[in-house]
Amino acid sequence: MEQRRLLHDTRAGAGLITGSVFLVATSDALIKLGSAQFTVWQLYVVRSAIAIALLLLWLGLSQRSGAWHHLTWDRWTLLRSAALSLMWIAFYAALPHVSLSLAALALYTAPLFIALLSAWVLREPVSPRRWMAIVLGFLGVLLILRPTAADFSVMTLLPVLAALLYAVAAVVTRTRCHDRGALSLALNLNLCLCLVGAVVLLGHRLLGPSPEPSHDGFLTPHWAPMGTAQWGLMSVLAVLMVLMSVGVAKAYQIGQSTVVGTFDYSYLLFAMFWGFALFDEVPDTTMIVGMGLIAASGVWVLRG
Numbered sequence: 285m286e287q288r289r290l291l292h293d294t295r296a297g298a299g300l301i302t303g304s305v306f307l308v309a310t311s312d313a314l315i316k317l318g319s320a321q322f323t324v325w326q327l328y329v330v331r332s333a334i335a336i337a338l339l340l341l342w343l344g345l346s347q348r349s350g351a352w353h354h355l356t357w358d359r360w361t362l363l364r365s366a367a368l369s370l371m372w373i374a375f376y377a378a379l380p381h382v383s384l385s386l387a388a389l390a391l392y393t394a395p396l397f398i399a400l401l402s403a404w405v406l407r408e409p410v411s412p413r414r415w416m417a418i419v420l421g422f423l424g425v426l427l428i429l430r431p432t433a434a435d436f437s438v439m440t441l442l443p444v445l446a447a448l449l450y451a452v453a454a455v456v457t458r459t460r461c462h463d464r465g466a467l468s469l470a471l472n473l474n475l476c477l478c479l480v481g482a483v484v485l486l487g488h489r490l491l492g493p494s495p496e497p498s499h500d501g502f503l504t505p506h507w508a509p510m511g512t513a514q515w516g517l518m519s520v521l522a523v524l525m526v527l528m529s530v531g532v533a534k535a536y537q538i539g540q541s542t543v544v545g546t547f548d549y550s551y552l553l554f555a556m557f558w559g560f561a562l563f564d565e566v567p568d569t570t571m572i573v574g575m576g577l578i579a580a581s582g583v584w585v586l587r588g
Contacts, residue, residue: 293538293539294539294540294543296538296539297534297535297536297537297538297539297540297543297544298535298539298543298544298547300531300532300534300535300538300539300544301531301532301535301536301539301544301547301548301550302547302550303531304527304528304531304532304535305528305532305547305548305550305551305554306550306554307524307527307528307531308528308551308554309551309554309555309557309558310524310554310558311521311524311525311528312555312558313555313558313559313562314517314520314521314524315327315521316563317562318514318517319502320502321508321510321513321514321517322508322510322514322518323502323503323504323505323506323507323508324376324481324502324503325480325481325484325485325505325506326481326485326506326507326508326510327481327518327521328477328478328480328481328482329478329481329482329485330510330515330518330522331477331518331521331522331525332474332475332477332478332481332522332525333478333522334518334519334522335470335474335522335523335525335526335529336471336474336475336478338522338523338526339467339470339471339474339526340471342467342526343467343468343471346467358461358464360456360460360461361461361464361468361469361472362472362476363456363460364453364456364457364460364461364469364472364473365469365472365473365475365476365477366476367449367450367452367453367456368449368450368453368473368476369473369476369477369480370446370449371446371447371449371450371453372446372477373480374442374443374445374446374449375387375391375442375443375446376502376503377442377503378390378439378440378442378443378446381439387440387442387443388443388552388555390440390441390442390443390444390446390447391443391444391446391447391450392422392425392447392548392549392551392552393422393444393447394446394447394448394450394451394454394545394548395418395421395422395545395546395548395549396418396422397447397448397450397451398450398451398454398455398544398545399414399415399418399545400451401451401452401454401455402455402458402540402545405455405459406455406458406459408540413584414543416584417546417581417584418546418581420577420580420581420584421546421549421577421578421581423574423577424549424552424573424574424575424576424577424578424581425549425552425574425578426574427570427571427573427574427577451545454536454544454545457469457533457536457537458536458537461533461537462537464533464537466530466531466533466534466537467530469529469530469533470526470529470530470533473529474525474526474529484505485505485506485507487505488505488506546581549578549581550578552575552578553575553578553579556571556575
């Protein structure tokens with residue numbers, strides 16, 4: 285009975301993370317479309333503020349008063365939120381200096397970090413078969429992104445750091461936050477993101493050389509004017525943020541970290557889909573083979 289329950293939870297976790305990273309890919313595609321209209325710090329503040337309002341409404345309707353205790357006092361929840369917030373800062377900071385494909389490749393070493401941390405910290409059994417599945421998925425990433433030595437720079441270490449931070453957050457979710465409400469974890473994360481964005485914007489406003497800077501880049505600490513379209517986009521992104529942050533938290537709570545982490549690779553498949561649908565990016569034969577390896581990796585690790 286216990287084995288059947290574990291298998292059910294593992295499959296549910298894999299399904300949740302797959303649906304959640306689809307929402308992440310959708311959100312990233314929308315951010316790419318609108319990145320010329322606002323800055324990342326503005327995104328952190330506005331999107332997270334709307335998401336916080338939605339989560340508070342959700343918590344109120346579900347009457348989960350215990351979530352406030354975990355939100356206010358639990359250091360592990362705060363560590364998880366801080367790791368995820370720093371993860372996105374590290375990833376976005378690298379984008380102006382390295383290609384997006386190379387940054388994405390470095391970020392998607394996260395499942396390997398998750399497997400390593402799970403084996404060393406959680407003492408979760410990672411069979412040779414599962415290690416082979418993880419490596420198979422990583423080979424699929426290599427085929428799709430095809431990095432070359434000429435693309436490498438020291439800035440590549442930033443998305444690798446982002447991958448490590450994501451792995452830390454995943455393991456903390458599994459070990460220390462498994463009994464926390466997913467809504468509480470999502471609320472804490474969005475509060476942390478909103479605070480980070482507000483501190484950066486306010487600090488630049490108080491200490492920056494220009495009192496009214498212009499918006500000249502996605503990573504610049506500026507506030508760009510927002511109209512109806514921008515507010516509408518932010519609202520959609522906030523809804524996606526709520527759903528994907530709750531989904532990711534729940535997935536790592538109920539499923540084995542190595543299994544759930546492997547299914548994170550499906551983000552690349554969804555990103556390629558949106559690339560084709562929105563940006564006319566057509567995958568070649570090598571990319572299709574890479575997608576097949578990633579899919580085979582996910583099935584293999586789930587059945588193993």
